[in-house]
Every structure is written in structure tokens, then in C-alpha cells.
Amino acid sequence: MSVGVETRCVPDAEDLRRSVADRFATWADTEARDLPLPGAGRTRDRFAALYALGRTDLSLARLAEGHADATAILCELGEAPPGPGERWGVWAAQPPGTGLQARQDGDGWLLEGRKAYCSGAHSCTHGLVTADTEEGRRLFAVRTDHPGYAPLEGTWQAIGMAGSDTPDVRFTDVPARPVGEAGTYLDRPGFQHGGIGVAACWLGGARAVADTLQTGARTEDPLTAAHLGAVDVALYAAETALWEAARAIDADPLDRSGAARLRSLRVRAIAERACSDVLDRVGRATGAGPLCHDPRHARNAVDLTVYIRQHHAERNLAELGALVGQKASPEVGTEARSEAGPKR
Incomplete structure (x- = not known):
């Protein structure tokens, strides 16, 4: 066996990161400017754009969704949108063992500590980051x-979503500007709308995985045809829920009905379940071949496997069940009726 020649069938993590970063910069300077804000009457177009990005490249979609979410947050909290040449991320994860503190320094603020899961850490020019203060957790621009x-x-070290460039970041006396008051990042209706935007990316990725089965299926084989039919049902149902959520958001962007959290939990759970089902059925129908010999399919499958773990699984389902079980909850079982007509 020769060891003097290196054969590289797929790019290494650093090459992949740089490639995604370059495409993210191009997207932020072009298509991002035309992306509708959630709740402004064209939320379906927004979700469709995120879906298309997910179908193209989930790591790119992750960075683009962060920039799009940051743009919406800045608008909702009365701040200027990103300027030309700027690329923003939203870094709000709170896993155990890491923590970011913000302290006042004269008229300004400084950030100190470690923040986990900062997608686009090397390519973003700005970030919206949550940090703990004496008043509670707040959002800051850096x-x-x-x-x-x-x-x-x-x-x-992730294999899946390697191109999303999501390391921890150490902040040492980094100047920061508060965006909104303590708690407003989570309390605003747009937080729930944004969570559904993430699900749109997931579903685009699932559709890309399903494309391998769709294009190569031998439908004269009844087992393959059954898997293809099941995949179609799962994606059709999840995409229908996504488009209905877009309509509901535009009908009630400020969440006067109180249905936004329930809607977000439902759509994300439906999307996660559909993605898991697609991954399983496409694998069972096609075997190891595409995973071993088709770099694009292998990347799509491993990226989607990692990305959908942003869903908190049984914890989110438990919260959903608690909401559904609240007999006095005005939104339970009434969302379709309360949002059937236009609200503005």
C-alpha cells in the first residue's frame, strides 16, 4: 500500500469552513437584503428562502439563518439593521459548564467569560450574545x-455541520452594547417566530436527503416504493405545517392570541420527527451505497443529524404536553379558529 500519495475525496474541516464562510459573505451582501422580516406579510417567502438554503447546504443555512434572525431581532428591539459588509450571528446557547458575564464599566459594558456554540465565530463581524447581569440575562451586540x-x-470537533464553524468563544473585557432590556430577547414574539425559521432550514436539509431516494428509487420494488411514499407523507405534512405557521404569524405577528409558543413547539417537533423519519427511511431504502460513495448525500445526512439536535427532544415535548394539558389555556385547540381570519 502506497503512503506517499495523499488522496482527498472530501475537503477537510478547515477548507469546508472557509468555503462556507465565503458563500455566507456573498449571501449576506446580496440575498440577505431582500429577505422579508417575520410577521411583515411575507413570512412564507422568508421560510421558503431558509428552506432553499437548507436544501443547498445546511452549514450555510445555519450561518444565514443566524444573520437573518439577528436582523429581525435588531428591528424588533428598535436597533439599526446590519450595515453593508456586516455578518451577524446570534449566540444564545446556555449549556452547563460555560457562562458569560456582563458588567458595567462607566457608561458602557464589558463581557467576560466563555460562550458555547458560536456559529460563524471566525466569519461573523458582529454577534448578538446573551450574558448574565445583576438584572438578569440580557442581550448584547459585540x-x-x-x-x-x-x-x-x-x-x-463535529463531523456533521463542520462548515458551520461553531466553536466556543472566550470573551475578555470585550466592549458590548445592550440590545433591549433584561428578558426582552426571550419574551418577544419574534423569538418563537425565529425558532420556526430554524425548522425551515431542517426541512430543506431533509428534502436534500430525500432527493437521493427520489432520483434513484426503483419504484418497481414495492419496499423501495413504500419508503418513498412514507418519506413523501412525512415531508408533505411537515412542510404544510411550516406554511400554515407562516400564515398564522402574518395574521398575528405580535402574538395577541398567545399562541406563538405552542405553535413553535408543535412545528419544530413535527419538523424534527419528519427529518428523523427521512434519515431513517432513506438509509433503509438505499443502504450504505450513497453514504459511502456520494459525498454530497453523506454530508447532507450527517449535517442534518447534528442540526436537528437543536431541538431539545423530550424536554420540548414535555413543555408542549404541559401547554396542551392546561385546561384554561386559551390557545389550546383554538389556534386554527382564532387565527382563521386576518387580524390586521
Whole structure:
């Protein structure tokens, strides 16, 4: 066996990160400007754009969705949108063992500590990041060109979503500007709308995985045909829920009905279940061949497997069940009726 020649069938993690970063920069300078805001009357177009990105490349979709979400957050909280050449991320994960603190320093604020899962850490020019203060958790805007901002090498070892560049970041006296008051990041209706945007990316990725079965299926084989039919049902149902959610958001963007959290939990759970079903059935129908010999399919499958773990599984289902079980909840079982007509 020769060891003097290196054969590379797929790009390494660093090459992949750079490729995704370049495409993200192009997207942010072009298509991002035309993306509708959630609740502005064209939410279906917004979700369709995120879906298309997910079908193309889930790592790119992850960065684009973060920039799109940051744009919506800035608008909802009375801030200026991203400027030309800017690329924003939203870094709000709170896993155990890491923590970011914000303290006042004269008229300003400084961030100190470690933040996990900062997608686009090397390519974003700005971030919206949550940090703990004496008043509670708040959202801050930061620039990534400060010397105290340091992505931690070796903290993103994922094979799936490798191109999303999602390491931990160490903040050392990094100047920050508060965006909104304590608690407003989570309390605003747009937080729930944004969660459905993530599900749109997932479903685009699931459709890309399903394309392998769709294009190569031998439908004269009844077992293959059955898997293809089941995949079609799962995606049709999830996509229908996504488009209905877009309509409901446009009908009630400020969530006067109180249905936004229930809707978000339902749609994300439906999407996650559909993605898992697609991954399983396409694998069972096609065997190891595409995973071993088709780099695009292999990347789509492993990226989707990692990305849908943003869904908190049984914890989210438990919260959904608790909401459904609240007899006095005005939204339970009435969302379709309460949002059937236009609200504005």
C-alpha cells in the first residue's frame, strides 16, 4: 500500500469552513437584503428562502439563518439593521459548564467569560450574545475584531455541520452594547417566530436527503416504493405545517392570541420527527451505497443529524404536553379558529 500519495475525496474541516464562510459573505451582501422580516406579510417567502438554503447546504443555512434572525431581532428591539459588509450571528446557547458575564464599566459594558456554540465565530463581524447581569440575562451586540474576542480552537470537533464553524468563544473585557432590556430577547414574539425559521432550514436539509431516494428509487420494488411514499407523507405534512405557521404569524405577528409558543413547539417537533423519519427511511431504502460513495448525500445526512439536535427532544415535548394539558389555556385547540381570519 502506497503512503506517499495523499488522496482527498472530501475537503477537510478547515477548507469546508472557509468555503462556507465565503458563500455566507456573498449571501449576506446580496440575498440577505431582500429577505422579508417575520410577521411583515411575507413570512412564507422568508421560510421558503431558509428552506432553499437548507436544501443547498445546511452549514450555510445555519450561518444565514443566524444573520437573518439577528436582523429581525435588531428591528424588533428598535436597533439599526446590519450595515453593508456586516455578518451577524446570534449566540444564545446556555449549556452547563460555560457562562458569560456582563458588567458595567462607566457608561458602557464589558463581557467576560466563555460562550458555547458560536456559529460563524471566525466569519461573523458582529454577534448578538446573551450574558448574565445583576438584572438578569440580557442581550448584547459585540464586534468580533476586538483583541479580547477569541474563538477557542479544538472546541468544535463535529463531523456533521463542520462548515458551520461553531466553536466556543472566550470573551475578555470585550466592549458590548445592550440590545433591549433584561428578558426582552426571550419574551418577544419574534423569538418563537425565529425558532420556526430554524425548522425551515431542517426541512430543506431533509428534502436534500430525500432527493437521493427520489432520483434513484426503483419504484418497481414495492419496499423501495413504500419508503418513498412514507418519506413523501412525512415531508408533505411537515412542510404544510411550516406554511400554515407562516400564515398564522402574518395574521398575528405580535402574538395577541398567545399562541406563538405552542405553535413553535408543535412545528419544530413535527419538523424534527419528519427529518428523523427521512434519515431513517432513506438509509433503509438505499443502504450504505450513497453514504459511502456520494459525498454530497453523506454530508447532507450527517449535517442534518447534528442540526436537528437543536431541538431539545423530550424536554420540548414535555413543555408542549404541559401547554396542551392546561385546561384554561386559551390557545389550546383554538389556534386554527382564532387565527382563521386576518387580524390586521
